[in-house]
Amino acid sequence: MFLLMKCRICGKKPIIYMPQHRLALCREDFISWFERYTERTIKDFRMFTNEDRVLVTVSGGKDSLALWHVLRKLGYNADGFYLHLGIGEYSERSRRKVEEFAERLGAKVIVVDLMEELAGIPELKKATSREACSVCGLVKRYNFNRVAKEYGYNVVATGHNLDDEASSLLANVINWNVKYLGRKYPVLEEEEGFVRKVKPFCKFTEKETALYALLNGIEFVEEECPYSEDASSIFYKETLNRIEEKFPGTKLRFYLEYLRKVYPRFREVEERELQRCKVCGEPSPSEVCPVCRLKERVAERKA
Amino acid sequence: MFLLMKCRICGKKPIIYMPQHRLALCREDFISWFERYTERTIKDFRMFTNEDRVLVTVSGGKDSLALWHVLRKLGYNADGFYLHLGIGEYSERSRRKVEEFAERLGAKVIVVDLMEELAGIPELKKATSREACSVCGLVKRYNFNRVAKEYGYNVVATGHNLDDEASSLLANVINWNVKYLGRKYPVLEEEEGFVRKVKPFCKFTEKETALYALLNGIEFVEEECPYSEDASSIFYKETLNRIEEKFPGTKLRFYLEYLRKVYPRFREVEERELQRCKVCGEPSPSEVCPVCRLKERVAERKA
Numbered sequence: 361m362f363l364l365m366k367c368r369i370c371g372k373k374p375i376i377y378m379p380q381h382r383l384a385l386c387r388e389d390f391i392s393w394f395e396r397y398t399e400r401t402i403k404d405f406r407m408f409t410n411e412d413r414v415l416v417t418v419s420g421g422k423d424s425l426a427l428w429h430v431l432r433k434l435g436y437n438a439d440g441f442y443l444h445l446g447i448g449e450y451s452e453r454s455r456r457k458v459e460e461f462a463e464r465l466g467a468k469v470i471v472v473d474l475m476e477e478l479a480g481i482p483e484l485k486k487a488t489s490r491e492a493c494s495v496c497g498l499v500k501r502y503n504f505n506r507v508a509k510e511y512g513y514n515v516v517a518t519g520h521n522l523d524d525e526a527s528s529l530l531a532n533v534i535n536w537n538v539k540y541l542g543r544k545y546p547v548l549e550e551e552e553g554f555v556r557k558v559k560p561f562c563k564f565t566e567k568e569t570a571l572y573a574l575l576n577g578i579e580f581v582e583e584e585c586p587y588s589e590d591a592s593s594i595f596y597k598e599t600l601n602r603i604e605e606k607f608p609g610t611k612l613r614f615y616l617e618y619l620r621k622v623y624p625r626f627r628e629v630e631e632r633e634l635q636r637c638k639v640c641g642e643p644s645p646s647e648v649c650p651v652c653r654l655k656e657r658v659a660e661r662k663a
Numbered sequence: 664m665f666l667l668m669k670c671r672i673c674g675k676k677p678i679i680y681m682p683q684h685r686l687a688l689c690r691e692d693f694i695s696w697f698e699r700y701t702e703r704t705i706k707d708f709r710m711f712t713n714e715d716r717v718l719v720t721v722s723g724g725k726d727s728l729a730l731w732h733v734l735r736k737l738g739y740n741a742d743g744f745y746l747h748l749g750i751g752e753y754s755e756r757s758r759r760k761v762e763e764f765a766e767r768l769g770a771k772v773i774v775v776d777l778m779e780e781l782a783g784i785p786e787l788k789k790a791t792s793r794e795a796c797s798v799c800g801l802v803k804r805y806n807f808n809r810v811a812k813e814y815g816y817n818v819v820a821t822g823h824n825l826d827d828e829a830s831s832l833l834a835n836v837i838n839w840n841v842k843y844l845g846r847k848y849p850v851l852e853e854e855e856g857f858v859r860k861v862k863p864f865c866k867f868t869e870k871e872t873a874l875y876a877l878l879n880g881i882e883f884v885e886e887e888c889p890y891s892e893d894a895s896s897i898f899y900k901e902t903l904n905r906i907e908e909k910f911p912g913t914k915l916r917f918y919l920e921y922l923r924k925v926y927p928r929f930r931e932v933e934e935r936e937l938q939r940c941k942v943c944g945e946p947s948p949s950e951v952c953p954v955c956r957l958k959e960r961v962a963e964r965k966a
Contacts, residue, residue: 534906534913534917535916535917535920536916536917536920536921536924536925538924592909592910595909599902599905599906602902603837606895606898607895610837610838613838613839614837617838618839621839621841622839625929
């Protein structure tokens with residue numbers, strides 16, 4: 361059926377069909393649609409304006425590099441931030457991709473090496489009983505926020521796409537993780553010690569961001585992190601893809617209807633009791649924040 | 664692994680392992696566990712007591728016959744109600760099973776023939792643009808309630824099991840059907856024109872009710888309704904079974920945590936504006952209720 365379709369804008373042969381929008385587009389019209397749609401998402405959710413200083417966290421993957429590319433093209437004041445995770449060759453390759461891309465964009469990228477700050481992910485995994493992905497998420501969130509403040513950015517933008525957002529929503533709905541649901545929104549406003557966090561690609565599928573990156577000649581790291589995503593997050597992505605295949609359009613609707621009809625009911629639940637970590641001064645749920653406790657453990661292991 | 668397990672009560676060879684309860688049981692202990700667990704569900708949700716007159720809607724399938732069996736065994740005042748749907752030989756066979764079972768139980772069964780009341784499902788399907796399952800659900804709910812009141816029963820009990828409840832919950836969560844979520848509970852209290860409705864098997868999987876029926880020599884109709892369930896309900900059952908296989912225990916938790924943590928947030932939404940149907944006097948969302956409108960359409964087609 362796709363072969364018989366025409367680009368809705370110009371009538372030429374389409375390069376993609378997006379069932380959730382009932383929209384077939386050719387190469388050029390997809391690129392400009394993608395950029396306008398990003399702009400609209402940013403405006404609809406009041407993510408940021410030209411006045412804001414945005415720090416895009418880039419991993420070297422397609423989503424984050426494409427996001428940085430689009431934000432610059434749309435004229436936003438967006439620099440990059442790369443956290444070197446110390447995962448051997450994988451991290452080295454990612455870092456090179458990011459630095460090459462920054463040069464191509466003519467943009468500034470801040471690089472922080474986790475090995476110097478604390479310890480690489482492999483070492484952190486050994487120092488704790490947590491899964492690699494869980495520790496990695498923790499140190500990323502901590503550093504994104506800390507570095508943004510240190511360098512005077514008031515917004516952190518991440519490349520999470522619809523597949524990421526909808527599948528983690530599904531996992532948390534299946535387990536009715538109510539606390540999580542109270543913070544599941546593509547904009548988290550600035551609050552005591554936290555800069556604003558935004559996800560401008562939350563309405564694009566993985567396929568769409570990948571296509572945009574490819575069409576723009578963005579060279580990204582295609583290999584997965586060797587620790588890879590945990591089994592459950594891949595499983596819920598597959599589950600959602602099966603539902604989408606059966607009922608096209610479900611994935612986007614599941615996510616957007618959640619934001620519109622359900623999130624407001626859970627939002628009130630959230631009662632974060634945050635204090636300042638007595639070691640680093642960052643916001644923390646306990647006297648010493650989880651990252652400083654990690655630091656202590658790493659030091660103990662070395663001693 | 665199951666082969667190495669022992670019945671938790673008596674240590675004999677088990678007949679079933681229920682991962683959500685981490686419980687292996689032999690034949691005898693499964694039967695008595697099943698009955699005690701039904702009793703506990705009835706009490707926990709305050710479904711009914713010995714004072715209530717309960718009408719069990721029986722289709723001839725394993726769930727409803729097993730439910731009737733258990734309720735009688737537990738000493739409840741429970742009669743049966745069979746609605747003959749006029750679906751050819753399938754309905755005839757079901758009716759015979761129900762009547763034979765009533766005799767075995769020494770219990771009363773009320774039989775209503777939809778062909779006399781209104782028209783059989785095949786004819787109703789033709790008279791409307793709705794799916795067979797949707798029309799069938801409508802006339803069932805209407806008749807269960809109407810007949811219960813007519814014969815002086817104050818509670819209607821249906822055989823819905825955990826697979827039914829959790830999969831329809833999933834479908835409605837995926838589509839964020841908020842109105843439905845506001846009424847998704849195993850007890851719906853009596854309200855203007857409606858008797859109380861209860862689902863005492865809501866915590867048992869299909870496998871468990873089937874095993875209980877088999878072990879008690881209950882002869883039930885095994886064939887599916889020729890109209891069968893609509894594709895989407897089967898699809899969501901399969902989806903949930905895949906999740907359960909990957910993460911045993913999820914199905915029950917998904918359902919129970921919903922009841923505990925989420926339902927209360929949606930309940931308030933529900934604002935049913937009900938009037939009385941000006942034709943039949945039953946509660947209705949509009950001046951003439953959907954069943955009386957069906958009746959009109961059938962009459963028009965005959966004229």
